[in-house]
Amino acid sequence: MPDSMPVRDPTDAGFRRVRLERRSVPGQTYLLSVATLYRRPVFSDDEAARAVCRVHTAQWPWRDSAVLAWVLMPDQWQGLVTLGERDSLSTLVGRFKALSSRAVDDRYRVNGWLWGRGFTDRVLAPDEPAMDAARHLVGLPLRAGLVRRLGDYAYWNTAWLDHAGP
Template sequence: MPVHDRPDRGLRSIRLERRSVPGSTYLLTVATLYRRPVFLDDEAARAVCRVHTAQWPWRDSAVLAWVLMPDYWQGLVTLGERDSLSTLVGRFKALTSRAVQGHHRVNGWLWGRGFNDRVLGPDEDAMAAARHLVGLPLRAGLVVRLGDYAYWNTAWLFPGEA
């Protein structure tokens, strides 16, 4: 019987059985501790963005798109062979926490506990999911043109576009 069909299983036990399937594309969400709008501060936002420019934090996983909102990060990631989702997100959170100045952390913590993930189904278009993801600042009313928001990127963006 699949995990989701077990009536005696709670959400917590289902999440503990989270599967990391290499080659699958996931929509990941990581919220700041207490959903504080840390990334309204440009310096903090730029520090997190610099982590995306290095390949080594992601290893053999591919970041297809990401956006940094005032109180959370969301990314579309195709998982590689070398890491589980938990390991990948844990590394991202650790590196970005160290990159952001200490006054943005609460008792050393920048990010809240855990993360949310959703695997894209075989019939879901990753480019459409990326388009939806990077449109978040527009829908949140942070900017009137996507090009006016600095904290996002997508693998489908060519130099000079935005």
């Protein structure tokens, strides 16, 4: 009878390192979610929401990664991102959190913190179209009952919008 592989302890530092390395695959598209500290609805305030949205207009925070779609809900940010060659997911999300935290006024932070610890991510399946994932993502305000029409919600964007206009 062949020996079975030992089960690794998920609290082991080596296990966490392997998991981080495995999930940061350049060229892979991820659905990311970052919640505010204590899930506070900070972005119900237009000033705070606009400050975080401005982080998306600059290319340098994302470096060579591509933000395909994003939505800012009252208590979280969710994005569809294709990871570039230069950053891990942790580095990319950490940079976004740091820049967006500095962009908002101090009154929206708790002891200096805007975002909660960590983030969640899900790899898009190879047969899952990115545009379908983006549609689902930007439809969150509708499904949450924040607006009746998507056009009534200001805090989202996708790479598929025609920015040139008529």
